[in-house]
Amino acid sequence: MIPLPNRDLSPDATGCLKELQxxxxxxxxxxxxxxxxxxxxxxxxxxxRKPCFDHIGATLTEMCRGARRCAYCEDSLADEIEHIKPKDLYPESAFVWENYLYACGPCNVAKSNKFSVFKPDTEEPVLITRARNAPVVPPLKGEPLFIDPRREDPMEFMRIDVxxxxLMLPKGRKDSEDREERLRYLRAERTISDLKLESGTAGHLPLARKQAYRNFKTRLGEIIAMIEEGKDVTRDIDEFKAMDHRSVWIEIKRSRRALPDxxxxxxxxPESLNW
Ligand SMILES: [Zn+2]
Structure with missing residues (x-):
């Protein structure tokens, strides 16, 4: 899970969403x-409304990495508009552009209409959801636990055991003396569990990340060799930056002291650290 780039909608689509909201x-x-x-x-x-939502889909596609990979798992085709705050619980955000991203079906199902907030003035996570036939009442107000990749950098909260x-794991310590660190840990823990990000909905993500790790190593070595031969690698670097499982690359750079290769x-x- 990595941060998404920002894009503005066209004035028409912005107007359409405002009207619906x-x-x-x-x-x-x-x-x-x-x-x-x-x-x-x-x-x-x-x-x-179709032109409006077609434009929204096209803009969300531009924000995806690689071959339209899911913003959450980074692995599968993103083909569903996901409400970061579920529309069933937060109708006031149902037609708000900043509340949308493109996710894959399995991540969408995993998250479903779940959202978690901190019980006000506590460090206690409260799961917000609504069972079928439960009374439709406003959810408890509180600071969200779910990490919003349109506003925040998920990799500041999470790490991958490369x-x-x-596995995708929370950064830091749950029992830290630093309150901020404890809260960040809780947020990462809940986000990872809501999306089944630790190992994926089918337990497939560790292997996908390991393969990405190998691809990064091979490709980095090849491009650096080409640079040493004086070749133009502009396109290769652009392609490298779009490679799948960007979070693995971020973690490789962070953990490089422990990764001699x-x-x-x-x-x-050293410029490759900016790729
Ligand atoms: Zn996904």
């Missing part, structure tokens, strides 16, 4: 707002 906000009660948001969402591909298991390459060509 105003429509939802105009409902007199929270329950009616939830119902309205769901109805509009279900009909978002109606002829009048020395062994290739990489450290040798970084010392040969």
């Amino acid at each position: 105003d429509d939802v906000n105009g409902e007199p009660s929270y329950a009616e707002q939830v119902a309205r948001a769901k109805t509009i969402w279900k009909n978002k591909n109606s002829p009048a 020395l062994g298991t290739f 990489f450290e040798v390459l970084f010392q040969k060509h």
Whole structure:
């Protein structure tokens, strides 16, 4: 999970979303707002709205890495507009551009209509969700646990064990004396568990990350060799930057002192640390 670049929508799409959100906000009660948001969402591909959501899809595609990889797992094709704050719980964010990203089906299912917040003035995570047929009442207000890759850098909260298991894990310590560190740990722990990011919905991510690790090593070595031969590698570097599982590359750079094969390459060509 890595931060997403920012993109602005066209004025038309911005206006379209505002109109839809105003429509939802105009409902007199929270329950009616939830119902309205769901109805509009279900009909978002109606002829009048399709151009707007096509543009949103195209813009979200531009924000994806590589071959339209999912913003959460970085592994699968992103083909569903995901609400970072679920529309069933937060209808006031159902048609807000900053609340969207492109995710894959399995990540979307894993997250579903879950969101977690800290119980106010505590370090206690509270899972916000709504079972089928449960009363539609506003959720508890509180600071979110879920890490928002449109606003935050998830890799400041998480790490990958590139020395062994290739699991995605929270950074820092849960029992740290530093309150900030404890809160960040809790946020990473909850985000990883909500998305099943530790090893993926099918336990497939450690292998995918390990393969990415090997690809980074091979490709880095090849490009540095080409540089030493005086070749133009502009395109190769651009392609390197778009390689899958960027989080693995970020972790390789952070952990390079413990990765002698990489450290040798970084010392040969320190600029590669900026790739
Ligand atoms: Zn995914």
